[in-house]
Amino acid sequence: MRIGLTGGIGSGKSTVAAALVELGGALLVDTDAISRSLTAPGGEAMPAIEAQFGARFVASNGALDRAAMRELAFHDPKAKQALEAILHPMIGAETARQAALAAPGQHVVFDVPLLVESGRWRRLVDRVLVVDCDEATQIARVMARSGLSEAAVRAILAQQATRAQRRAAADAVIHNEGLTLSQLRDEVGRLLTSPLF
Template sequence: MLNVGLTGGIGSGKSTVSQALAARGAILIDSDVLAREVVAPGTDGLAAVVAEFGAAVLAPDGSLDRPALGAVVFADETRRAALNAIVHPRVRARSAEIAAAAGPGDVVVNDIPLLVETGLADRFEVVVVVDAADEVRLRRLAESRGMSAEEARARMSAQATREERLAAADVVLDNNGTPEELEAQVDRLWKQLRERAAAA
């Protein structure tokens, strides 16, 4: 088994790459998906979030009101750290369960938006960073998520810098170009990962 860490700043195209690798046969562990699962209604994770942030972060149906919580944590680093202390250990435990079920020769891709920020880079045999210029990411966030430039910049500044991510990378996928150019890079990467997994 080859354990791969995949990251990239918001708007970089990381999710596109993770889906492309999954389509080629990778076992995908998506931290964003797991982060939603561990605070789903009825979980101890959601109970811990409510205990920390109050019932104002709940939607009428009892689920987590993500925009309400986001408004609190993206404006305050201390509050964001408190949320991360609840969510990250639960996500790591669930990730470990999924990875433990992988077989020899499998490529396990861990899609982790905050891989660099949480100091997890050294846990992976290969760290892949999807990179795009800040202005490209700002444009994408406006087009795909309807974010204002101010909102997008706030999200970007809450993450590691491009330089910090690139410093942790074993492989960099440049996503400043076309979707076809990115696909070609993913093809080359997948071939390399398969070869390494088979040799492991």
């Protein structure tokens, strides 16, 4: 089965992805990790990004200057589209390559932060699993782990689908509010034994 996993920033999606691998033996294809590798020092996307946007968006180590690009993308929709035009075909090709490594009968979990926003992923997966929590919880978690200001986190949330939009696209929802890591793993375990999966 092909499972699309998504959730807003700070929802606990990565923790759920790890539990799906550990408890369900799934193959994880992490599109965010693929994107980061493409924009790391020596990453396949970096020559095209530098050609499109200029050297000021390349950090001294040769990686994408994420802070500068985030700032540009928030204020210039055309720049965001241009970056996506470079990255999305590369991410798609690597996603397909990794998914093809699945053993017969093995679930493949596609961890896609912008699954709902992209519009195309619903057709590519058998089930959509959404990890959800209150917005205040998302903000607190992201501020604690990243050092971003509340305003910066809210700006990121504003670029993502709403909680209601994600839940509307879901076949199953894990509400990660007030759960310990152990309880969250138990929720994943219950889901894996449900008729849905």
